[in-house]
Amino acid sequence: TGGPSEGSQETTATTTESSGGEETTAAEQTTEESGPSAYVGMVYALGGLGDKSFNDAAKRGIEEATSEFGVEYDEAQPSAAEEFPQFQRRFAQSSNPDYDLVSCIGYAQKSALAETAPNFPEQNFMIVDDTVDEDNVASYLFREEQGSFQVGYLAGLLTTQEFSAGSGSTTPDSKNVGFVGGVDAPLIRKFQAGFEAGVAHADEEITVDAAYAGSFSDSAKGKEIATSMYDNGADIVYHAAGGTGLGVFQAAKEQGKFAIGVDSDQSQTEPNYSDVILASMVKRVESAVYTSVENVVNDEFNGGTTTTLGLEEDGVAAVYGAELGSEIPQDVKDSLSESREAIIAGDIEIPTTTE
Amino acid sequence: MSAAENAKAVLRRLTAASATERILISFAALIMAVLVGAVIILVSGRITTCQTAATTLFGTGFCYDPVEVYLVLFNGALGEPFLLNDPALFNPDWNPLNFGFALTLKETTLLIFTGLSVAVSFRAGLFNIGTQGQLVLGGLATALFSFFVAPLLPSGLVGGLILIPLAVVIGALVGGLYGAIPGALKAYADANEVITTIMLNFIAAQIAFVLVSEFFGNPDSQVVETTPIPDWATLLPVAFPQGGDFSILALAFGLALVVAVWFLLEQTSFGYDLRTSGEQPEAAEYGGVDAKRTTVTSMFLSGALGGMGGAIWVLMVMGKWQAGVPALGFDGITVSILAGNNPFGVVPAALLFGTLKSGSLAVQFGTGVPKQLVGVLRGLIILFVAMPEFFRMLGSTIDLEPDRETVATDGGRLGGDDE
Amino acid sequence: MSTAVHLDEITKRFPGVVANDDVDLTVERGTVHALLGENGAGKTTLMNILYGLYEPTEGTVHVDGEPRDFDSPADAIDAGIGMIHQHFMLVDPMTVAENIVLGNEPRKWFGTTVDRERARQEVIDLSNRYGFDVNPDDAIEDVSVGVQQRVEILKALYRGADILILDEPTAVLTPQEVEELFRVFEELTAQGKTIIFISHKLGEAMHAADDITVLRNGKNVGTVKADETSNEELAELMVGREVLLEPKAEPQEPGDEVLSVQHLSAKDNRGIPAVSDVSFDIREGEVFGIAGVDGNGQSQLVEAITGLRTPTEGSISYKGGDITDASRRSRIADGMAYIPEDRHERGLVMDFDLVQNGILGSQHSPTFAADGRINWSDARDHAERIIDEYDVRPPHADADAESFSGGNQQKFIVGREFEREPDLVVATHPTRGVDIGAMEFIHERLLTLRAEGKAVLLVSSKLDEVQGLSDRLGVMHDGELMDIVDPRNTTEEEIGLLMAGERPNAAETDAEPPVGDAQ
């Protein structure tokens, strides 16, 4: 039952979720008397909304800002790299409304933004996952290797012991875990490197099977890869593959093994799989988005700076699964707390590239 | 035959003339596609949800208004010359050299190259699905060549004048050679070019990816891309706004190529050979055409045009090669089909699809209708273009059929087959 | 005797053409009835109407005295009519038995499955009953035309046909096969079947038919008893004037050697040897004829000579130079004209107009294309000249080749090739499917070229044609040149035997293996 819902004024102007559908330009169609505190243009990464990790996290950020500061936003989901500059530019040059901030989600927008930003010196931009050296761009980076180390350590500790929870269980005699990457890019290698280091921190003998799907949206491939890893004796697979990762959860569920989510707390964004998601390496893209909007609203836009968010800033973290977290043995959790402190203290060196 | 009969015959031949008919059918196809598209817009306007109805028909509210969608599409592609919700109608700030229009012309320019590439092979009877792969590798060659040679040349206009033409030639050469592979496989191993070109598209994408990610990548980038070419060695926008990625020079070059390809096909012996082997390979061989060589040459030519498309994409749009090359080669197939494989037809066909593509972003922004709508429209246009019979039937019910005179039984027929 | 078929005032109009104009036709049961007429006279159309493929614009079809209204061939089949088309309607990759039962397959297992054993058996029974020699398991593409024709007849009989229509059944057969076919006719009529066959050959009609009906311009111009008429009467009925029936080449002294073929062998498209060790030569002012049943290597021989096929062995020299490996293009440039056997496939580009078709083969010649650019106005003049001189109708150079009738297409090809001012003309089946008027014209032109001192290689399956026009005549069988004879002093029967692979001097041919089922 779609169509227009005239007269039902209880739906606030900025509520974009309604019965089964989303209206992408709701913000534009209803202008409230008071007017919003700011307009934000969101340009998402390839893979689009609905990945239940990266892009959806960014969307959560802007929604939080919306309810907190009364900003309004429009969004664009590019389907190819060539569309990045076009969307960035559309937001930047628009005068109706005049956007106060354009958020560029994902490293793939870097080169486009490096061209767009100098052309619109009056426009504020922010980018997540890479840096653009312009006065009107605020860059946000994450220490993914730190969070990945944590979930790697968790996986390493659990794979060698008898553990079963929800729909999954480990096979303590096989000493391997898996890593599924989206596209083989330096950023994703960073996840892999951190993960491998964390696993090794638990037990040097555990091997990590690693493979790349070549895409952030090929969940069928993700499922095949993860299945092959589980078949090979892995009992926990960590993915840094956006939408591709959904296939990893699927495989885990079918095989009765565990998976570790990424970017968002995926035991919550993917409740169907909360019985196999041990933990997630959250990367608080939402806080990057939220903070940047907050800065704009407060006239404190930090253009030209780079903000790096790690474990210490709570920009990345290993969060336990909503359903399985309580079953993870306390000593394992204690070990993770220790390693977290050690990383923050600089006692553990984590590589950012695989050799 | 009396004079009157003669005149009648000429008229009849004119109405049956394939060029006129083609244009009529293309227009009719466009209109039909727009109508069906409108229905789809209305239906999806009932599925989605919104606060206020965009339009109301038969007492039912719809979230999307098809008329508005098409107006916004067209308006957006031209860079908003009209103020749709304003009685003033014309936008006083409108400048023809604007971003939206640049986007349209950028797409048009690229599609001219790939459309020509496909048209040449189709005219030679070769179903070249491989323009995409030829474009990918041609573009990569251009990007690498420019990057490595640029430091050896004086920067600035002089360097650009030397480097850009050379880079385009390199792109053409690589695209041509890659196109010649399925040509040779067809000629000498009798391998179906539809299969081989599909396979070679996959292979080209992967090889280019590996080359760039393993050897020639930009070390400063997370993305699989080459290091950017210096600005002086790219096709910079002359009058159009920076960032619209459109260079009038590239369009002029494309149009010149249209004339050149037309001349080659229609006016030269080689073109005759090519068309003959396309229409009827047996007859071509009979007429002294070396079918194998013509197959390889035509595929080379087609690949070279595709490669040039890649070169222009690199030099005009990206300034580097980047993984995830847009599907310009596949779009070239639709352009060529709409153009009836005629080089001159490629220009309006490319303009149409260019308009659709650039307008699609405006549609998404202005109306909330997902931009994938344009993909549907494109398919519908091709579908209707494929069935001229449908329009003939429509036409004959409103009696557009020329009345035929009765001739003696051995008088043959006029006006070509009516298939 | 009762009437099997009566066509009553049949008229059939196509857009722009009246193919049949108020035609009456009566065929008695148990007789053989021949339909004669020029190309486009409406014979095929009339029979298609009887077979339910076309609906008559006006008029009624009566079968066994009853008016019938056929909506489709299925209705005609139900009424006991079977038709064997000019172009066989067989599915090449399927077997003989599969083709015969197509559409009426015997079934088993509740109709789900074709009962192949029963189908085979029924086919064997049927062919035994009529004394046909076919192997049910051969694929159609592997058997000779003669066998294919028998399969077509069996197909009709399998469906219970009482009335058989055959469209130009003898066009592709050897004299022996033709005899065999007529023997089958007798067998069939003896069993009460009725036969209607279409022909261009007067002699055949008089020999095999009881009655003969002649169509001209879509009208029935007369039905005569076969034993009460003459060649001359029939020819005049067909054309509406007197015609020269037998071409005659007056003896003439040949000049220098133009073409010499030595020990030539070649394979066909499937890689099977098709020409073996053929040698002959042709001189200026000489017509060298090649007779033989289609498919005995003539096509491959001609293709090797004209540069469309690479010989496996042997050599070809032309005007004193070796051209064995020369390209097709260079041979054309060197004055070799070629009327191909298949005008639809090779001779014309069907979607090109006559202006473009007029320069096929000359597209690189300096006459039409200096510096690689084609001079289209010269090309147009050229096409119009051919149209004019060779009486191509209608005279529209801008019309697509496809829109012309077969005969007019052929005239255009002949014109184009003769106008090359060739030194050698290779003409294969130059009059196939062409009506008597056009045939006469083409023969005349060939003889004019000969008189001008050109060399002519003439390949035809029409014996009277090659016999009448040639100065010397080679007969081919199974890829071999059986013999070269003097056509003026050799009888049709002797040539027929050579065509069938039998050398008059048996002692020499003992080594030859039996010919298998080619005949």
Next chain:
Amino acid sequence: MSTTTIDRLRDTELSYRATLAGGALSVFLLIALLGLAFPSSIWGNFLAILTSRSTLSSALRLSVPITFAALGGIFSEKAGVVNIGLEGLLIISAFTAVITTAVVGPEMTVVGLPAIWIGFFAGILSSVLFSALFAVVCIRFKADQIIAGLAVWLIALGLAPFAATVYYGGVNTDNLGTTLGTWTIPVLSDIPFFGAFFDADPAVYMMLVAVPASWYVLNRTAFGRHVRASGENPKALDTVGVDVSRVRYAGVLLSGFLAGIGGSALSLGLGQFVGNNQTMVNGKGFIAIVAYLFGNYNPIGAFGASFLFAGLEAAQIRLQQVPGYAIPDSLIQTIPYVTVLVILALVGRTRIPEAAGEHYDTGDDNR
């Protein structure tokens, strides 16, 4: 022509199959030999991958959509209609299957049928409807089949992500949280290696039934004969009183039906439709065309070819995980395509049905 001619023809046909089968077998033997000789080398790994049950079951799973689309393509093209739109049929059925399940509610059952199976049949239905459109356009309106097929592909490629965006706000659908699951046959599934055949997706079983069934229909039933005749010489069929258009419609609809199974199985095996770029179908329809040409229009051959591609893909995924193995993944991903090219270059053309791609007209415009 003599009987030896026939033998030679059979020989060429045989040699085609023999080359394919022999080639595949000798490559396998070579790997086995090298693998056994140097078990710790890459060849050893390779052999282990090829002989693992995991690879086999993965290959079976991956071959499902390709095989079904290829079977569909065979019926259509054998009947004389070249269906280059298989890719589009896969896309539309994959999408419809998921969205229908979602609308019904993944946990619901309707008259005893779980929602996912309703989605499965809805997917098939959508593909059949699309192919009906294609059939009408090609048969009734005499459209150029290649162009119409491209149009079907383009329309589906636009429509599925479009509808997903309208409904979900993004080109991907939400995850259903449920899949077709696996059917395990007790005892048999415990057999080493080959047990993979008895512990598989329902769609794998369907495929194992559909392949021989298709072969049977084509070669042993009257309908199959009519299909073949309609593609080789429609006039021959018409003149014996069989309606060519009916046969062609049937062939095309059947291709829609089969491709629909493939598409539904693809998306429901995952519980989601992915609409990015080329969508989750990502060229499988085109690979299917290659597969049936490769298999020479024989359903079993087409399955063999699909299985080969799927097997190479499955092996590729596993090869990536072999540590210390330097060849880039993207290069490994080209293996299936390069293989096809090489084999095509060696064995050349397959015989396309004579009348495929041509319209059939009874010749009389009065009817």
